[in-house]
Each structure stands twice: as C-alpha cells, then as structure tokens.
Amino acid sequence: MGIMKSLRRNLSGFLKKLFNKENARIGIYGPPNAGKTTLANRILRDWTGDAMGSVSNIAHETRRARRREGVNIRANGNSLSLDIVDTPGLATKIDFHDFMGQGMTEAEAKRRAKEATEGVIEAVKWLDNLDGVILVMDATEDPYTQVNVTVIGNMEARDLPLLIVANKIDLPESSPSTIREAFPQHPMVSISALEGKNIDTLYEQISKRFG
C-alpha cells in the first residue's frame, strides 16, 4: 500500500473515532437470579424510561441475550453512550427437576432447561462482542463459584474492563465484603438493584471504568 493511501486510511479511522465514537458495548453477566435483569431495567428506566425484560425468582428467567443501544449515562460531569446487553444466567448445571420443584409441569420444565442451556451458550458467545463486563453477584451467596471465577478469568485473559456488582445489599444477610475479599483485584460496587440503593455510585464507576 502506498504511503499516501495508508495515511489517508489512518486519518479517516482517527476522525471516525473522534467524531462518531461507537457506543461501548457492556454485557451484564452473572449466575441466574443474581439480579442482572433487575439492574438492566433500573439502568434503562433511569436513563431511557424503558425496561429491558422480565424478572423472576425462578432461575433462568432470561434465556436470550437482549441488547439496548445508545443508553446515555451522565456521571462525573461526563456523558457516556452505552449498548447494554442483558445476558442469560451462567450455570454449570441445569436440571429440569429443579423447575418442576417450583411448580412447572415436566414439559414446561424441560423446555425451560433446554432454553436455559442455549442461553448459557449465547451468553458466552456474546463475550466476543463486548468492550466491558458488569459481573453481578448476589451478595447473600458464596461468591467463590466456578461461574464467577470463570467469567473473571476470561475477562482478565481478554484484557477487558470488568466491574463487579455486589447486589441485594438491602437484605440483612448480604455480605458484600465477602465478594471484595474473594476478588480484591477488581473494582466492586455494592448496590440494591431492587431498591436503587447506591446506584449513583454505580453510574460513577461505570463512567470511570467504561468511559
């Protein structure tokens, strides 16, 4: 390639970046029931007025990744445009008997288990298309799980920015400090996605980490 052509291409890429900055694509990951969709709904409600998806106390409510583009967040005096992806809960074992124990028929339970398994695969595939990850953990549960350790290891290997969210701090048995101690190498914010507690600190951290 000639020098002029190469210069022109570099310059046009630079200008595109400067004036037409693409949104940062941020995936919300974590185990089932951690509160990923509750958080996605809160972020969308705060900044767009919409919602992302349905929430349930039965695991694997989200079974397809959902993306909302162009969510403008303002924090620390900056404005940041994000594409937010709510992903299906990651699990190492999905057993339809668990859903039957929660009142589903065998057919419903088997369908949910199959879709949940496909959802896990879809969530993992999405990792290739992201600029950063919010990893949501339920602060009432043991954080040192295969799922959490695998997501964190994957992010570190890809050198992608990661923000850990210790969710459900409205519950008296929650222990965000256990999460911080388990993964001290990454920034963490404690919130209640349900009640909105500490959510402004989360937006500040999102702006800092992904801006």
Ligand SMILES: Nc1nc2c(ncn2[C@@H]2O[C@H](COP(=O)(O)OP(=O)(O)OP(=O)(O)O)[C@@H](O)[C@H]2O)c(=O)[nH]1
């Ligand atoms: N107490 C409390 N409950 C919460 C909080 N966030 C979510 N929940 C509840 O936790 C359950 C699961 O919430 P979801 O948002 O559906 O969780 P999810 O991580 O999207 O789950 P999957 O889609 O199944 O992977 C629901 O009953 C929520 O109401 C929170 O901050 N505090």
Ligand SMILES: [Mg+2]
């Ligand atoms: Mg969900």
